[in-house]
Amino acid sequence: MAIARRELIGSMAAAGVASTLPITYARAQAKPKIRIGVLNDMSGPYRDITGMGSVACTQQALQDFGASNKGIEVEVIFGDHQNKPDVGAAIARQWYDQGVDMIVDVPTSSVALAVSAVARQKDKVFMDSGAGTSDLTGKLCNPNTVHVTYDTWMLAHATGAAMVKAGGITWFFITADYAFGHALQRDTSNFVIQAGGKVLGSVNTPFPGTTDFSSYLLQAQASGAKVIGLCNAGTDTINCIKQAHEFGVTKTARIAGLLVFISDIHALGLQIAQGLVLSGTFYWNLNPRTRAFSERVAPKMPGVRPGMAQAGCYAATLHYLKTVAAMGVVEAKRSGAETVARMKAMPMDDDVFGPGSIRADGRAVHPAYLFEVKKPEESKEPWDYYNVLAEIPANEAFRPINEGSCPLVHA
């Protein structure tokens, strides 16, 4: 009896497998579909710089590319990694196993590095836009990862070197006490010193949890430095700038935000943020192309303008879809590394970053800009916040390829 029952169960299971397998197979045969996963912070501190705005920009790329007209079926899904590497890696693994071909965005460096490793392991595509760490295309680079928009090297270089050139020769750093803050301070210090400037001191602030920066700002002011460099992000930066203004620190020193997004400026208001110097690769009101893109995506992002991390998702997705169209959906789904190799071989061109390319180490290169926040009376419309101080050409904006110690680069 017992044996009979086991056989029965066994045959039922076998029948179950047999009956489901051919169906999925048949469905996959009929219409191979490209699946794109937007993975970012939907509920925490980086929600406004990525979040649903990144999803909107990704969908805009589908629309502008005209995927359906070209006979390519594309689906976009999204998820919240809560800024936790374990959560991010688990979602990435699950998505890739369920047929997601490309994951885009992923702010928070620690999560980005984890997802990059999963993409390599599963041989899928990972295009990062939201994270800062330059290790993604440095010593931890891999053939499945592309990094668009920005990185810590670019920010430190653009802001650090340009500020010294503009006369800000003495610096004091207020640094968030974790890997990202330290890396940013180290890189910026190097550029400041190279350009002939001097670092007078720095203070490490506990992260997360610091809300009052006034004592650090007073220490910075007491040092007599001409520039106070903020090696932090999000609410920390906002609070620093707000309190610097309140304590009159801005009267004696210039504030340089090393990582500032346009949503931060919006939260501060121009009255307080005016005069702040920052760098980035995209500003919605930069040129006719960026304006055209922002107008197109506006219905999907009511009341806000896209920031650079969100816009970067558009550029990344568009380039990915162009590559998929060139190599064929079936081929593109087969190997992530091969798709990335094809992406590197094709020049990039989109309304967000303009013409650009992806280097052998996975770094997408395009121009970067040094911005200054406008005075309230200079702003002509909502979100009209920046003046361009300098443009840094694509070949100078990012770390030289031979200095990143990326194993993919055979110098």
Add this chain to the structure above:
Amino acid sequence: MITILGVPGPLLFGQLLLGLINGAFYAMLSLGLSVIFGLLNIINFAHGALFMMGAFVAWMLLNYLGLGYWWALVLSPLIVGIFGLILERTLIKHLYKLDHLYGLLLTFGLALVIEGLFRNKYGSSGMPYQIPPELEGATNLGFMFLPNYRGWVVFAALIACLGTWLLIEKTKLGALLRAATENAPLVQAFGVNVPRLVTLTYAGGVALAAFAGVLAAPIYSVNPNMGSNFINTVFAVVVIGGMGSIMGSIVTGFSLGVIEGLTKVFYPQASETVIFVVMAIVLLARPAGLFGRTA
């Protein structure tokens, strides 16, 4: 220039004053928590979220109704207080007879829901709120540049704290409240409506949090997480002062602000931890807290 332990005097005095300002927020928030815990036996984890609501209501009053800071200072605690009243009547009142843990779970859940709703509507980077024009500018104290608004915060906080203390310790209403805490059935037997007293106490504690929220709005960005940044420290303050002790909350609030301020000069990295180190030491030496009585 005078130097104290290698730190220039003016910098040190500046930090002491800043510590006092932060202490003002700790004192106001821990006071509300203490009152609620003392009379309701509820560990109100939603306090930070209600503080945040106070700031947001001030922002809404300005942006939707055009009512400025001074109106907000009165209306926001009132509105959030009524919200607290509804919370108490509909949810919290069912938990008085149960273990503390249930109250903690409920209020923690409420905090997550409230913060989530605000984050969903207003995003995470926050909203700007300007300092009222009357309090703009700063006064040069010789050793530091004191923004007038910060001076006002310390003053307003002191008034609010002392007012609450007087209300509870020196008035008939306060006497009834304290009596109801000791023996509710007996006080009820004298014809006092104890459940109503308890509801009003909760609303009062919540209104105090909202008042602190309005004071904080021009200093920090008005964002959904502003309360959760504070709440852990504030709980430590309550524990150090002694759960349920009014004076304990006020004194420890201000003094821990000062201790934190000094740590920021000598070893900034530890400034978020120092309060918890103090808490551990106090718990070892005096488990009921500095001002608490052992039950």
